[in-house]
Amino acid sequence: MAQTKTPEITSTQKFLQAEQELYELVCRKKQVDLNLAQLETQLYHFENTYLEDTALTGNVIKGFDGYLGLRSEKRRGIRDSDRLFSNSSVTYPKVSH
Numbered sequence: 001m002a003q004t005k006t007p008e009i010t011s012t013q014k015f016l017q018a019e020q021e022l023y024e025l026v027c028r029k030k031q032v033d034l035n036l037a038q039l040e041t042q043l044y045h046f047e048n049t050y051l052e053d054t055a056l057t058g059n060v061i062k063g064f065d066g067y068l069g070l071r072s073e074k075r076r077g078i079r080d081s082d083r084l085f086s087n088s089s090v091t092y093p094k095v096s097h
Contacts, residue, residue: 044086051078
């Protein structure tokens with residue numbers, strides 16, 4: 001049987017390959033982090049619009065008593081505790097809005 005001899009990879013070559021792979025992974029992580037921050041900002045704004053638009057009639061957070069005419073509250077500001085969807089993210093507090 002004939003054996004084909006494969007060239008050995010030196011330690012320096014392995015190190016350079018690992019360094020390049022690490023660099024690519026760090027760049028990829030930065031991009032993923034940026035995308036996550038953009039999605040969370042977008043979610044925050046969508047959630048804000050929803051909560052403002054449904055403040056008088058009712059919504060899934062506060063209930064629909066306003067829609068049935070059972071409440072006659074004035075429109076209140078949106079509290080951070082009302083942000084069910086934004087608060088479900090672990091990284092939400094890190095994103096500035």
